[in-house]
Amino acid sequence: MEKALEVANLHAWYGESHILHDLSFSVAKGEVVTLLGRNGAGRTTTLRAIMGLTGARRGSIKINGVEAIQMPTYRIAHLGVGYCPEERGIFASLSAEENLMLPPSVSKTDRGMSIEEIYDMFPNLAERRNSQGTRLSGGEQQMLAVARILRTGARLLLLDEISEGLAPVIVQALARMITTLKAKGYTIVMVEQNFRFAAPLADRFYVVEHGQIVETFAASELNAKMPVLNELLGV
Ligand SMILES: Nc1ncnc2c1ncn2[C@@H]1O[C@H](COP(=O)(O)OP(=O)(O)O)[C@@H](O)[C@H]1O
Ligand SMILES: [Mg+2]
Numbered sequence: 001m002e003k004a005l006e007v008a009n010l011h012a013w014y015g016e017s018h019i020l021h022d023l024s025f026s027v028a029k030g031e032v033v034t035l036l037g038r039n040g041a042g043r044t045t046t047l048r049a050i051m052g053l054t055g056a057r058r059g060s061i062k063i064n065g066v067e068a069i070q071m072p073t074y075r076i077a078h079l080g081v082g083y084c085p086e087e088r089g090i091f092a093s094l095s096a097e098e099n100l101m102l103p104p105s106v107s108k109t110d111r112g113m114s115i116e117e118i119y120d121m122f123p124n125l126a127e128r129r130n131s132q133g134t135r136l137s138g139g140e141q142q143m144l145a146v147a148r149i150l151r152t153g154a155r156l157l158l159l160d161e162i163s164e165g166l167a168p169v170i171v172q173a174l175a176r177m178i179t180t181l182k183a184k185g186y187t188i189v190m191v192e193q194n195f196r197f198a199a200p201l202a203d204r205f206y207v208v209e210h211g212q213i214v215e216t217f218a219a220s221e222l223n224a225k226m227p228v229l230n231e232l233l234g235v
Pocket of ligand 1 (some may be wrong): 014017019037038039040041042043044045046
């Protein structure tokens with residue numbers, strides 16, 4: 001299987017703090033992979049390290065086969081990577097639609113979704129297109145944050161805790177969104193605390209602990225792995 005992302009022997013630091021220790025994982029094109037782990041395990045740092053947003057990094061990060069460990073963030077984005085940070089980064093003083101108009105295209109080969117395509121996929125956002133960023137609900141802001149990266153043409157999506165703190169009906173809408181994106185061929189790395197959200201969506205799972213991968217399994221092994229997961233995550 002062709003790899004969209006291949007992280008090998010990754011170390012990352014914030015200042016003097018050595019956070020990621022020889023972390024390795026990979027994601028095939030079109031796969032949905034979830035990084036599970038307790039708070040502070042190093043999942044956000046993993047996504048940030050892939051984007052070049054930590055301090056020093058060492059090891060290898062290949063995006064569609066291209067080594068990115070030495071690249072600055074903007075060049076990594078231009079390899080077709082879309083990062084949705086936990087804090088979402090919605091511009092409060094701009095309308096939903098203005099937020100959607102901001103991103104530049106990051107891909108020479110893949111066109112980003114048009115505004116029409118975005119509104120087809122997120123009818124809530126169509127209704128709220130003229131509302132200011134701050135007036136949107138948490139769920140609407142989360143959808144807008146994901147929709148905004150879909151505008152760039154990125155085909156590899158790094159999504160940090162998108163279901164966190166949202167009402168069940170919104171979480172269901174986000175699950176449908178992931179399923180739709182997978183059907184469209186996107187490759188998705190989801191960081192999740194919400195195991196029940198991730199479980200039916202992901203093809204494969206990695207468990208992160210102390211900045212390392214400590215467990216990996218496929219969706220088909222999920223039932224058999226439940227006792228181990230209980231121990232590692234308390235799910
Ligand atoms: N900006 C930072 N500076 C220093 N240490 C950090 C910073 N961000 C996170 N850490 C530390 O890195 C470790 C991993 O955190 P994080 O990647 O956010 O975990 P997770 O997303 O799995 O909850 C934690 O010990 C956390 O305290
Ligand atoms: Mg985190």
